[in-house]
Amino acid sequence: MTEPLFDTVCLVGIGHIGSSLARALRKHGLARRLVALEASPAAAAKAVELGVVDRAECDPALVVPGAGLVVVAVPIGAVAEVGAAIAPHLTPGAIVSDVGSVKLAVIRDLAPFIPAGVAFIPGHPIAGTEHSGPESGLADLFEGRWQILTPMPGTDPAALARLSDLWTRIGSMVEIMEPAHHDKVLAITSHLPHLIAYTIVGTASDLESDLAHEVIKFSASGFRDFTRIAASNPVMWRDIFLNNRESVLEVLQRFTEDLTALQRAIRRGEGETLEKRFSETRKIRRAIIDAKQA
Amino acid sequence: MTEPLFDTVCLVGIGHIGSSLARALRKHGLARRLVALEASPAAAAKAVELGVVDRAECDPALVVPGAGLVVVAVPIGAVAEVGAAIAPHLTPGAIVSDVGSVKLAVIRDLAPFIPAGVAFIPGHPIAGTEHSGPESGLADLFEGRWQILTPMPGTDPAALARLSDLWTRIGSMVEIMEPAHHDKVLAITSHLPHLIAYTIVGTASDLESDLAHEVIKFSASGFRDFTRIAASNPVMWRDIFLNNRESVLEVLQRFTEDLTALQRAIRRGEGETLEKRFSETRKIRRAIIDAKQA
Numbered sequence: 001m002t003e004p005l006f007d008t009v010c011l012v013g014i015g016h017i018g019s020s021l022a023r024a025l026r027k028h029g030l031a032r033r034l035v036a037l038e039a040s041p042a043a044a045a046k047a048v049e050l051g052v053v054d055r056a057e058c059d060p061a062l063v064v065p066g067a068g069l070v071v072v073a074v075p076i077g078a079v080a081e082v083g084a085a086i087a088p089h090l091t092p093g094a095i096v097s098d099v100g101s102v103k104l105a106v107i108r109d110l111a112p113f114i115p116a117g118v119a120f121i122p123g124h125p126i127a128g129t130e131h132s133g134p135e136s137g138l139a140d141l142f143e144g145r146w147q148i149l150t151p152m153p154g155t156d157p158a159a160l161a162r163l164s165d166l167w168t169r170i171g172s173m174v175e176i177m178e179p180a181h182h183d184k185v186l187a188i189t190s191h192l193p194h195l196i197a198y199t200i201v202g203t204a205s206d207l208e209s210d211l212a213h214e215v216i217k218f219s220a221s222g223f224r225d226f227t228r229i230a231a232s233n234p235v236m237w238r239d240i241f242l243n244n245r246e247s248v249l250e251v252l253q254r255f256t257e258d259l260t261a262l263q264r265a266i267r268r269g270e271g272e273t274l275e276k277r278f279s280e281t282r283k284i285r286r287a288i289i290d291a292k293q294a
Numbered sequence: 295m296t297e298p299l300f301d302t303v304c305l306v307g308i309g310h311i312g313s314s315l316a317r318a319l320r321k322h323g324l325a326r327r328l329v330a331l332e333a334s335p336a337a338a339a340k341a342v343e344l345g346v347v348d349r350a351e352c353d354p355a356l357v358v359p360g361a362g363l364v365v366v367a368v369p370i371g372a373v374a375e376v377g378a379a380i381a382p383h384l385t386p387g388a389i390v391s392d393v394g395s396v397k398l399a400v401i402r403d404l405a406p407f408i409p410a411g412v413a414f415i416p417g418h419p420i421a422g423t424e425h426s427g428p429e430s431g432l433a434d435l436f437e438g439r440w441q442i443l444t445p446m447p448g449t450d451p452a453a454l455a456r457l458s459d460l461w462t463r464i465g466s467m468v469e470i471m472e473p474a475h476h477d478k479v480l481a482i483t484s485h486l487p488h489l490i491a492y493t494i495v496g497t498a499s500d501l502e503s504d505l506a507h508e509v510i511k512f513s514a515s516g517f518r519d520f521t522r523i524a525a526s527n528p529v530m531w532r533d534i535f536l537n538n539r540e541s542v543l544e545v546l547q548r549f550t551e552d553l554t555a556l557q558r559a560i561r562r563g564e565g566e567t568l569e570k571r572f573s574e575t576r577k578i579r580r581a582i583i584d585a586k587q588a
Contacts, residue, residue, distance in 0.1 A: 077565075101515075126515045130579070145514055175511075185508045188498055190515035195560075196490055197516075199553045201575040203545070204482055206552070214479045216581045217469075220439055221395075221420045221484035222491075224582050225519050231579035234572035241560045241568055251497070252557055256550075258500070259493045263546055266489075266535045271371075274535055278528035281495040285424070285525035287510045288518050 005166050008033040010067035012082055014047040014056060016233070017099045017128060018073035019137030022052045024170040027139040035063040037086065039078075047134040064089035069163070071123075072098035072110065077239035079106055083113035092117040095159050099125055101186060101236075103150045103179035105243035111152065119159035122179065124148045124186070125172065130231040143171030144292065150179040187247035191240055192255060194229055195248065198237070201230035299460050302327040304361035306376055308341040308350060310527070311393045311422060312367035313431030316346045318464040321433040329357040331380070333372075341428040358383035363457070365417075366392035366404065371533035373400055377407035386411035389453050393419055395480060395530075397444045397473035399537035405446065413453035416473065418442045418480070419466065424525040437465030438586065444473040481541035485534055486549060488523055489542065492531070495524035 009031040011018040018036065025031045036056035038044040044056035057063045064070060064086050072082055079100065090096065096118055100106040103122050114120040127145040129136065147167040151160050164174045177185075204215045204223065215223060241248055265273040288294050303325040305312040312330065319325045330350040332338040338350035351357045358364060358380050366376055373394065384390065390412055394400040397416050408414040421439040423430065441461040445454050458468045471479075498509045498517065509517060535542055559567040582588050 126512050128515075146512055148512075185505065185512060186515060188501065188505070189509050189512045189517040192497075193494060193516035193520055195556060196494060196553070197519075198572050198575050199556055200487060200490060200549060201578050202571055203486075203549045203552045205574060205578050206548075207482065211479065211482070215483050216578065216585050217587070218420050218440055218442075218479060218483045219582045219585075219587050221422075221480060222487035222523055223483040224588060225491075225523055226487055227575070227579040227582055228588075229516055229519055230572075230575040232572075234569050234576070237572050238565050238569040242563055242565055245560055245563070248560060249557065252553075254500075255494055255497045256553070258497045259490070259546075259550070262489060262493055263543065266539055266542060269536055269539070271532050271536055275528050275532040277496055278492050278524075278526075278531050280499060281492050281521070281524040282528070284495050284499050284510065285521040288513050288521055291510050291513075293511070293513050294518060294522075 004032045005030045005162065005169070006068040007031070008035060008067045009069045009071070010035045010037060010063050011053065012037045012070060012072045012086065013074035014038045014043055014053060014134045015073065016132050016136045017125065018071070019047060019052045019134040020127075020139070020141040021071060021073065021099070022047075023137050023139035024142055025166075026052075028169050030166055030169055031069075035067065037063050043134050050134060052134055052137060060085045060089050066091055068094055069166070070094060070096045072096070072100070075233070075236045075239045076100050076102055076105055076109075076243045077235070080109035083110045087113040087115060090115055090118050095119045095121060095163055097121050097123045097163060099123060101190065101240050102244040103182045107150075107152070107179055119156050120152060121155060121160055121163050122150045122152075123163070123167075124150075124182065125167075130228050132233045140171070142167070145172055146175055147172040148175050148177050148182055150177050150182050183244050184247050187244055188251045191244055191248045192251045194232065194237055195241065195252065196255070197226040197230040200226050298326045299324045299456065299463070300362040301325070302329060302361045303363045303365070304329045304331060304357050305347065306331045306364060306366045306380065307368035308332045308337055308347060308428045309367065310426050310430045311419065312365070313341060313346045313428040314421075314433070314435040315365060315367065315393070315464075316341075317431050317433035318436055319460075320346075322463050324460055324463055325363075329361065331357050337428050344428060346428055346431060354379045354383050360385055362388055363460070364388060364390045366390070366394070369527070369530045369533045370394050370396055370399055370403075370537045371529070374403035377404045381407040381409060384409055384412045389413045389415060389457055391415050391417045391457060393417060395484065395534050396538040397476045401444075401446070401473055413450050414446060415449060415454060415457050416444045416446075417457070417461075418444075418476065419461075424522050426527045434465070436461070439466055440469055441466040442469050442471050442476055444471050444476050477538050478541050481538055482545045485538055485542045486545045488526065488531055489535065489546065490549070491520040491524040494520050
């Protein structure tokens with residue numbers, strides 16, 4: 001247990017990531033008081049019942065004033081509405097951050113609401129599971145994982161240092177990045193893989209019902225690896241694709257070209273092309289294991 | 295420990311699957327003697343050194359005669375050559391099986407070599423990891439997993455019962471299937487997922503080198519789930535795609551149509567289409583968890 005970094009931290013949205021962050025802050029003693037602003041009364045009640053936060057409310061006037069750190073953890077499509085709701089209640093000197101998977105869209109939707117005297121530092125933890133809701137939070141979710149921060153020009157260096165310190169203390173490695181670059185990197189590491197996984201699981205579920213049954217039965221042969229990420233929150237992912245459209249469509253174009261090339265090699269029986277391609281991809285796995293992100 | 299089912303079992307190919315089966319048979323005491331026919335002298339020596347088999351040779355005359363069960367566990371492209379090599383040495387009354395991922399091709403390449411008096415029962419265990427070689431075998435690899443058998447018309451029922459018994463005793467559930475149906479089911483549950491994973495990992499590795507570095511760094515956001523299966527044996531997978539061409543191209547066509555539909559929805563900003571599709575795929579994950587194959 002260390003000295004708390006903040007007196008009160010307010011999580012806006014106490015779902016999988018919000019409640020994981022609350023649990024991590026509690027575990028490491030980084031906030032004296034944890035509160036949540038949560039649109040769903042059921043989720044708010046659950047979060048308090050589980051002891052994830054001390055107080056959870058649907059009314060921003062009851063939890064936002066006095067919070068030294070406010071972390072927005074809602075689907076990207078709800079960020080603008082949240083911005084309008086919390087802005088009048090933000091305390092001067094507070095830091096506002098978020099956990100959204102697309103940074104340009106969050107900046108577009110949230111920055112206009114941030115009053116003078118409040119630091120806005122967008123963030124994105126590279127962590128998560130396919131589960132949803134306050135009960136799915138994990139106190140060690142961020143340990144050994146990257147936290148990307150995309151500060152705006154002119155951000156108070158002291159606020160940035162304090163937020164970086166918080167993520168470091170819960171076990172993350174902090175990386176500073178341009179928001180546009182973040183969106184491009186995540187399009188390939190996260191958004192495209194999710195789109196592909198959703199597609200293949202959908203393709204399988206559309207098969208004649210006897211075949212679809214066997215897909216489940218024999219899923220251990222490769223398919224099940226895709227079903228885990230295709231079980232992620234549908235609203236969250238809808239918003240990611242709608243809000244990172246250009247970058248996603250660009251990497252999808254590259255992927256489709258590469259897939260067409262392999263399809264052609266299979267049709268023409270070009271074994272050498274296939275073997276060469278399949279050998280190259282092994283190296284990437286090795287690099288991920290070496291980087292301790294496997 | 296139970297009464298051995300076979301006096302001598304010969305594994306042809308002592309790689310990941312062959313050595314896993316040898317370890318499982320040893321663990322459950324199902325063979326008095328385990329031998330291997332292995333083309334690579336280094337792998338043969340390794341398998342004996344590790345105690346996976348009692349004897350491993352590159353010459354079929356030294357290990358195939360006297361074996362009551364011969365299990366071919368080599369890439370599909372090597373099956374015909376193996377058939378020609380082992381045929382003269384098979385003992386009357388023996389059972390020949392295999393573990394190949396495409397059944398029609400194995401039957402095409404192996405059945406012509408099987409002499410009268412020897413039962414040929416093609417098989418395919420729905421299990422495996424991305425690792426290769428005799429040292430990667432796992433004694434419990436087949437526990438709780440399906441073993442598909444695709445017996446030829448007129449197969450001796452006693453031989454089929456004996457082979458089913460062996461797989462059941464090492465913990466598998468046995469399913470009898472038509473070979474053509476097997477190849478269709480596996481095209482969607484296994485071959486397409488591997489092709490997609492190889493493609494996306496390849497697409498990422500072709501990015502400009504600074505981006506490719508970040509793909510590795512931030513892979514925990516979805517990408518790394520694909521890299522595991524894209525690290526599978528390249529020669530084995532080359533042979534699968536070359537030998538299950540029609541089924542793979544057919545499901546790939548469906549997949550491409552579905553992906554194009556989602557691409558269109560993203561381009562046009564059709565959130566409802568995306569959310570609906572992403573909600574359906576969650577159910578499949580649930581069904582896999584319920585079927586205990588997750």
